[in-house]
Amino acid sequence: MSALRLLCCLLMACCLSEGKRIKGSRGSVTDPEAAVRPQEPRLSGSVFRLFLGGEDTCMLDPLQLHTLTSCGFNSSNPLIIITHGWSVDGMLESWVIRMAAILKRNLVDVNVVMTDWLHLAHQHYPLAVQSTRTVGKDIAHLLQSLQREYRYPVRKVHLIGYSLGAHISGFAGSFLQGSEKIGRITGLDPAGPLFEGMSPTDRLSPDDAEFVDAIHTFTHERLGLSVGIKQAVAHYDFYPNGGDFQPGCNFHNIYEHISEYGILGFEQTVKCAHERSVHLFMDSLLNEDKQSTAYRCSDNSAFVRGVCLDCRKNRCNTLGYNIKKVRTARSKKLYLKTRSRMPYKLYHYQFRIQFVNQTEEIKPTLIISLQGTEAESGELFITIDEGIHGNTTLSFLITLDKDLGELMMLKLSWEVSEMWKNVWTRMQSIFPWGGQRSKPQMMLGKISVKAGETQDRTSFCSMNNDGQQIEVSQDKVFVRCREDEPTRRRRKHSRLVEKNESVQQTK
Numbered sequence: 001m002s003a004l005r006l007l008c009c010l011l012m013a014c015c016l017s018e019g020k021r022i023k024g025s026r027g028s029v030t031d032p033e034a035a036v037r038p039q040e041p042r043l044s045g046s047v048f049r050l051f052l053g054g055e056d057t058c059m060l061d062p063l064q065l066h067t068l069t070s071c072g073f074n075s076s077n078p079l080i081i082i083t084h085g086w087s088v089d090g091m092l093e094s095w096v097i098r099m100a101a102i103l104k105r106n107l108v109d110v111n112v113v114m115t116d117w118l119h120l121a122h123q124h125y126p127l128a129v130q131s132t133r134t135v136g137k138d139i140a141h142l143l144q145s146l147q148r149e150y151r152y153p154v155r156k157v158h159l160i161g162y163s164l165g166a167h168i169s170g171f172a173g174s175f176l177q178g179s180e181k182i183g184r185i186t187g188l189d190p191a192g193p194l195f196e197g198m199s200p201t202d203r204l205s206p207d208d209a210e211f212v213d214a215i216h217t218f219t220h221e222r223l224g225l226s227v228g229i230k231q232a233v234a235h236y237d238f239y240p241n242g243g244d245f246q247p248g249c250n251f252h253n254i255y256e257h258i259s260e261y262g263i264l265g266f267e268q269t270v271k272c273a274h275e276r277s278v279h280l281f282m283d284s285l286l287n288e289d290k291q292s293t294a295y296r297c298s299d300n301s302a303f304v305r306g307v308c309l310d311c312r313k314n315r316c317n318t319l320g321y322n323i324k325k326v327r328t329a330r331s332k333k334l335y336l337k338t339r340s341r342m343p344y345k346l347y348h349y350q351f352r353i354q355f356v357n358q359t360e361e362i363k364p365t366l367i368i369s370l371q372g373t374e375a376e377s378g379e380l381f382i383t384i385d386e387g388i389h390g391n392t393t394l395s396f397l398i399t400l401d402k403d404l405g406e407l408m409m410l411k412l413s414w415e416v417s418e419m420w421k422n423v424w425t426r427m428q429s430i431f432p433w434g435g436q437r438s439k440p441q442m443m444l445g446k447i448s449v450k451a452g453e454t455q456d457r458t459s460f461c462s463m464n465n466d467g468q469q470i471e472v473s474q475d476k477v478f479v480r481c482r483e484d485e486p487t488r489r490r491r492k493h494s495r496l497v498e499k500n501e502s503v504q505q506t507k
């Protein structure tokens with residue numbers, strides 16, 4: 001047994017020595033001897049590194065502040081501190097350096113520092129959690145030294161923390177004494193286990209900085225636990241794709257990954273959705289022209305009904321670095337859909353279709369295509385699960401990876417299952433006198449589409465004024481209602497006359 005354990009330790013040490021940035025040995029609950037090791041110069045042992053460029057960093061010593069200047073810290077510039085999360089393999093994940101490089105490249109006059117707390121993070125999860133306050137305190141000490149020595153205002157500090165790093169950043173904020181708060185904290189999928197449901201002082205919370213934002217990407221719950229925290233912890237909490245899971249990280253891949261890569265495959269898949277928060281944040285810096293908008297909503301099921309695409313009174317905001325920093329009294333939950341890869345931006349459209357006097361309950365499948373001044377949507381298949389009966393207004397959300405521009409035309413067709421088609425065909429042959437009328441029809445009322453990104457709502461009217469009814473399998477074309485053109489709004493009266501005439505002409 002002990003031989004086996006020794007072998008394990010050796011194996012582990014071998015693997016770990018391949019890592020570039022590792023310090024100290026790995027202590028763990030099952031292996032208490034390993035915890036006995038030469039002490040780090042500081043008790044807690046967080047290490048701060050100023051990012052210089054490429055792979056180069058310079059170690060800062062908060063106790064010897066002259067190291068800051070010699071490293072090239074510029075106290076007239078803002079400071080961003082990136083803090084990593086729990087570590088399974090004891091290595092710094094590659095996104096940390098990448099994020100630092102992107103921040104430095106985009107913002108130029110900025111100090112980017114990375115918190116390295118790997119030897120505490122590379123422990124069993126509960127132990128790593130216990131260290132989060134300590135590491136938070138280390139960051140607070142660093143900031144206090146800066147305040148003292150350089151009169152550095154902490155409101156120029158932006159802490160970015162991933163997973164456990166998000167809560168560390170929160171603790172750093174709450175440890176700072178004095179009236180001035182940290183400027184901003186961004187929590188990237190803040191860790192869930194042992195933080196969910198805790199009081200605001202025991203996790204990242206809006207009190208920890210002037211402005212706090214969080215991106216929740218992996219809150220999918222299993223056995224009552226989720227990797228990322230579900231509850232709102234910031235002023236603005238973003239839940240891309242509902243927050244529980246992310247496109248392109250599909251679960252059926254888990255088994256493929258595990259069979260191919262063993263348990264590391266599992267880790268990759270778990271990391272996919274968790275780490276998506278990081279990539280969404282980077283995306284906001286890398287694709288300036290493709291900023292993702294998110295919309296305030298009570299929950300994701302309301303969001304996918306399309307009813308939340310409203311930007312009045314700061315109900316929407318920009319995901320990532322360029323967020324509008326509006327302080328709010330209560331946490332706001334914002335939702336959006338994204339693509340499965342960078343650039344993640346999608347354009348959101350809410351459809352509202354009114355059904356009038358529907359005598360039989362139907363669950364139609366609609367095939368819709370939209371044409372705008374910039375692009376066409378292509379065919380979109382909408383399956384409606386809720387039965388439509390009587391007068392119903394249906395609302396649903398469509399997302400597209402391109403901006404259609406001003407909406408001009410909508411093509412709609414109504415498909416039913418083959419079985420129903422057969423029934424209707426048979427009915428027609430039994431009751432031939434029914435003629436055209438026995439073909440099932442739907443009567444549509446108002447049709448409108450709202451684009452979330454532009455906040456424009458467009459109403460559609462049938463093209464030839466031939467009424468709003470639509471038959472099975474008929475391709476019906478609707479165009480932007482004339483009243484809808486803002487430039488012509490003032491000439492409304494003359495247009496009505498025009499319309500009246502055209503109706504008479506068709507008679």
Ligand SMILES: *[C@@H]1O[C@H](CO)[C@@H](O)[C@H](O)[C@H]1NC(C)=O
Pocket residue numbers: 074075076077109
């Ligand atoms: C610090 O940054 C500012 C720009 O924000 C620049 O003008 C100044 O020269 C920099 N100082 C040093 C010592 O590099």
Ligand SMILES: *[C@@H]1O[C@H](CO)[C@@H](O)[C@H](O)[C@H]1NC(C)=O
Pocket residue numbers: 356357443
């Ligand atoms: C709907 O049915 C009512 C009677 O139930 C009728 O008065 C009304 O004209 C119908 N409306 C349309 C748009 O067909």
Ligand SMILES: *[C@@H]1O[C@H](CO)[C@@H](O)[C@H](O)[C@H]1NC(C)=O
Pocket residue numbers: 356357390391
């Ligand atoms: C549906 O709306 C129409 C007017 O658009 C109205 O005449 C009709 O009575 C309504 N039917 C029901 C069942 O409410």
Ligand SMILES: *[C@@H]1O[C@H](CO)[C@@H](O)[C@H](O)[C@H]1NC(C)=O
Pocket residue numbers: 496497500
């Ligand atoms: C439409 O035409 C009718 C005559 O057919 C007329 O009485 C009515 O006033 C016209 N409506 C408008 C809005 O001009």
